[in-house]
Amino acid sequence: MNISQAADASGLSAKMIRHYEKIGLLQGIHRSASGYRLYSGEDLHRLRFIHQARRLGFSLEQIRELLSLWGDHRRSSREVKALAMQHLEDLDTRIQELQAMRQMISTLADTCHGDDRPDCPILDNLAASSTDKNTS
Amino acid sequence: MNISQAADASGLSAKMIRHYEKIGLLQGIHRSASGYRLYSGEDLHRLRFIHQARRLGFSLEQIRELLSLWGDHRRSSREVKALAMQHLEDLDTRIQELQAMRQMISTLADTCHGDDRPDCPILDNLAASSTDKNTS
DNA sequence: CTTGACCTTACCACGATGGCAAGGTTCAGG
DNA sequence: CCTGAACCTTGCCATCGTGGTAAGGTCAAG
Structure with a gap:
């Protein structure tokens, strides 16, 4: 083959x-x-x-x-399961990170009217978080 | 600075x-x-x-x-919102992919006793899906 | 024998970041 | 004034998994 x-x-x-x-x-x-x-x-x-x-x-x-x-x-099946559980944790971490992003984007997009006007809470937030301290 | x-x-x-x-x-x-x-x-x-x-x-x-x-x-705020919505869709896609993986791993790990015995549904599944056709 | 579809290896690209090396600058203390 | 530490500079390589592409060899059908 x-x-x-x-x-x-x-x-x-x-x-x-x-x-x-x-x-x-x-x-x-x-x-x-x-x-x-x-x-x-x-x-x-x-x-x-x-x-x-x-x-x-x-x-x-x-x-x-x-x-x-x-x-x-x-x-032992223990070893295999440990590997799988580690991967599960990694997945959970990544999912939670993505969900936190999703949540934030979604909230911002909801408050943005999305029409011809120029004012936009999304950009405002990106710029405003700039002055926060908790920008990790 | x-x-x-x-x-x-x-x-x-x-x-x-x-x-x-x-x-x-x-x-x-x-x-x-x-x-x-x-x-x-x-x-x-x-x-x-x-x-x-x-x-x-x-x-x-x-x-x-x-x-x-x-x-x-x-x-226009429309442009910004469109960019954000695109990103939102990308995030949703990735989240769903990861959740599908998570679900599968979790199910397999649940059925694996994880002790000293060698038989392990996790490996069995990886090997068995081998003979499936829908392995995308 | 030619042509097209395969195969081989080897290299470069992505995206975002870290690391390291070799060298120049700045500043404080002796 | 000199030295050393702590900065700065550029440039290259590594990661991870995959795709692309080039230059060349092989095989089978017409």
Whole structure:
């Protein structure tokens, strides 16, 4: 199986697959006589694992660990769960940051009439917060 | 006012301030005889504006437009609001993506007992979704 | 044999920020 | 006056994950 077929079958791009190999997420990929990468069913399984983990927002470093745990039959589910919980916390943090922004923008946009007049609470706020101290 | 004082007063780092100048968000910054950047009260106002806009998650490109609108007394509040609404949509999209991830991770973590045993629904799911078709 | 569709490697780009290095400036204390 | 610390300058590299592009090799169908 060529790289573009593996890409289609895994949902990744050929570019990503080469990248994952370069950073060590994939190893021992076979090559044809002319140097083409050849993917086995097992390789494909691994690629799909990576794709799904990326869809859940895990970083490539985290995926490296997940793959290692996946391949280790003596691992404890505790380790995997800890990794997932850490990622959950990261997600929560990012969600809350974005929601705080969303809330503020939304409030400002509500008070801006958004017509031909030039006065605008949004710009006023950006400029006014300038004189606050709690601009973190 | 030196750059480190401007940094302290604006909440930005000196590094960021130089960067913002390089990409054109700040112009006409005065220099001392020896080449040190010197910041006026107006410059500081602008820096704080940028800082606040960054805190609300606007990109530097969006901030470039906001600054342009801020300085244009003939602009309509419509333009500003449109920019804010666009950003709001972007935020909503990102929040929803993260929440979908969060939901999935949370569900998987709930079903993982997280003890010394090796079986783990989290890894099973990552591996199993591998055989799904809807792996987008 | 040609053509087009694949493959290879290697480099540059994004966005926003941090870090480091090599060198110049300023100021206070001895 | 000299020295050292604490500033300033520019320039380059790193991050993270992905895309683009170039220059070249390979393969299969016509």
